[in-house]
Amino acid sequence: MRLLLVEDDDRVAAALVAVLGRHGFQVRHARSGHEALDALVPDGSDPYRVVLLDLGLPDRDGFEVCSRIRAGSGVPVIMVTARADIRSRIHGLNLGADDYVVKPYDMGELLARIHAVARRGTPRPAEESGPEPAGPLAARGIEIDRERRRVSVAGRDVPLTRKEFDLLALLAQSPGVVYRREQIFSEVWRSGWEGNGRTLEVHIGSLRTKLGLPGLVEAVRGVGYRLIPGQPDGEPDPVGDGPAER
Template identity: 35%
Template structure:
């Protein structure tokens, strides 16, 4: 049974989320306080974390940052904040998705299932994953089966979504993909205005694999069209 941690200070919303996930055979743990929620999250054992931003104790942005520094687990922010800057900040701190309140429980569940499935595919038992060839392009080396990336033989650490974006683009070199195409391919959902996460993820990947992120040699911007992986 999949385990979900819901960190939400509004009891009504928390119980609505809990009941809906339990109805679909998820085991749910609730926390109404930021500090308590962070402690539970870092304790591990969850397949998904649903996180509010406006919390007592510690706000959701800081919780997201600390979780992502230690764990690779799907984080879905569910918040009344609607400004694009808040969404960009959340994605920049490592959130996988951002759902605004009021929300549809059915849509939230669909997004949750999609993220959990993708994380399982990339972090599951290696024996269940078909061994894949390395992708070697100049000083960059990607091993899909071990989920490891090296630049000049030095390992760089990518989140699951960063790794998915990099693998997809490196496996399809010299092709231009716009943000909507990348969002649909990597996140598996209609964008619903959340394509800002694509820009954030590309920027974070460049910071990790490019010698000069402002002058990228791997993932280049094709102005007005999207992004292309150069070989």
């Protein structure tokens, strides 16, 4: 998933880019409003899924940048700023920001908010209409039919439980992006993950076995899981499940 980070403080940006990169995001850093607006001009490359926008920029106020982004694009915008007053929050949301996060913030919460606005900004009609051989998944022969809640691999139907299907569908939304355990439990189990690490580990193991693709879902130590559609079949996971759940 491509993100545009608009932040004039290079130290803050470097730390955030490093963390986001570890979670599978591709991040472009813009240091000014002008650079951000230039970055959003269509150039044939994959579009940005989310813009993280600081308000204190050197050349123009972030509110103006948000307004200009919204005038020409529907890309989700999360304002990430030290301005905590309610008037700024209301103004930002009224200008078209999709979310507003105050510094300092919890990184897990920011990641969850990024995923949330990215989902809201993704067109869904084709997804709801039937089979979804999503680009990178098609190479592994995986089709996900969200409407009928069916999954097939190389034309072979794979019976999954309700939670197994929901788990696979969540990870398949953004192949390569790390989903934190907290987010997975919130969206699939509608509960907190504390004390339930073994439940998630068992469901991941069952998915790998039923799909016959042991390298499809990778455990990221201490964080969560991501779907790796390009990993060769039968190759052992580079990181074991046990440590990732502790």
